[in-house]
Amino acid sequence: MMHQWGYEDHNGPEVWHDLFPLANGDRQSPINIITRDAIYDPSLQPLQVNYDHDSAKVVINTGHTFTMEFDDGDDTSVLRGGPFIGSYRLRQFHFHWGSSDGHGSEHKVDGMDYAAELHIVHWNSEKFSSFVEAACAPDGLAVLGVFLKIGEPNRYIERITDTFGAIRSKGKQSPFTNFDPSCLLPASMDFWTYPGSLTVPPLLESVTWVVLKEPISISHEQLARFRSLLFTKDTAEIEACCMKSNHRPVQPLKNRKVRASFL
Numbered sequence: 273m274m275h276q277w278g279y280e281d282h283n284g285p286e287v288w289h290d291l292f293p294l295a296n297g298d299r300q301s302p303i304n305i306i307t308r309d310a311i312y313d314p315s316l317q318p319l320q321v322n323y324d325h326d327s328a329k330v331v332i333n334t335g336h337t338f339t340m341e342f343d344d345g346d347d348t349s350v351l352r353g354g355p356f357i358g359s360y361r362l363r364q365f366h367f368h369w370g371s372s373d374g375h376g377s378e379h380k381v382d383g384m385d386y387a388a389e390l391h392i393v394h395w396n397s398e399k400f401s402s403f404v405e406a407a408c409a410p411d412g413l414a415v416l417g418v419f420l421k422i423g424e425p426n427r428y429i430e431r432i433t434d435t436f437g438a439i440r441s442k443g444k445q446s447p448f449t450n451f452d453p454s455c456l457l458p459a460s461m462d463f464w465t466y467p468g469s470l471t472v473p474p475l476l477e478s479v480t481w482v483v484l485k486e487p488i489s490i491s492h493e494q495l496a497r498f499r500s501l502l503f504t505k506d507t508a509e510i511e512a513c514c515m516k517s518n519h520r521p522v523q524p525l526k527n528r529k530v531r532a533s534f535l
């Protein structure tokens with residue numbers, strides 16, 4: 273039985289069901305988005321993203337990824353529109369990536385992998401009083417997924433990788449202020465949306481996913497820095513514990529439809 277979940281053979285996605293039975297649930301994420309099967313829904317509203325750079329607080333090496341956390345004590349930074357009723361409060365954002373640039377995103381589009389994927393996490397502050405409470409409800413969370421494609425260096429991601437020296441190992445954190453995540457969004461806000469889950473244990477089925485069609489860029493060198501972070505507290509066996517890869521494979525669509533905001 274695994275003690276602490278991770279992304280290796282002994283504790284990775286293929287055995288998460290041992291401790292987290294939801295792994296075999298009916299609305300698991302990520303999925304392969306088959307574009308010809310997506311249903312254009314003209315009732316979907318445009319996404320409304322209103323973030324305040326002063327909400328940014330800290331960057332943390334969680335041992336599974338690195339997370340930028342925001343002050344979610346009030347509705348200063350929120351996501352509205354799209355498929356959502358009401359407003360969802362910005363909580364954190366983080367990334368998933370692979371051991372090489374050819375794969376690493378969690379969602380796929382017509383079977384195609386991107387190099388990495390950004391998740392901007394929000395919770396339904398109209399219906400619930402905390403992220404933890406919302407994370408247990410089917411309409412509790414809203415996650416904006418953005419694909420990352422290898423290309424020109426991304427000046428905004430540079431601000432994030434500049435903090436890595438202070439958060440090399442698990443549990444380390446460092447102040448991360450004056451950052452508006454809108455700078456990580458592509459020009460087009462066209463999206464697909466479907467009901468899903470966290471892609472990490474406990475795999476709670478409380479996420480309404482909004483996956484943007486257009487990727488943003490990251491350079492090969494910037495992405496290589498992601499992999500230099502450590503999954504573990506110590507730096508003993510430097511090679512063994514590098515954060516090489518932290519993406520979950522795609523899961524069965526089962527009885528779900530993917531809707532598109534665009535024709």
Ligand SMILES: O[B-]1(O)OCc2ccccc21
Nearest residue numbers: 391393415469470471472
């Ligand atoms: O599963 B995720 O990585 O994507 C959605 C989410 C929300 C909160 C924590 C972690 C995640």
Ligand SMILES: [Zn+2]
Nearest residue numbers: 366368391471
């Ligand atoms: Zn994620």
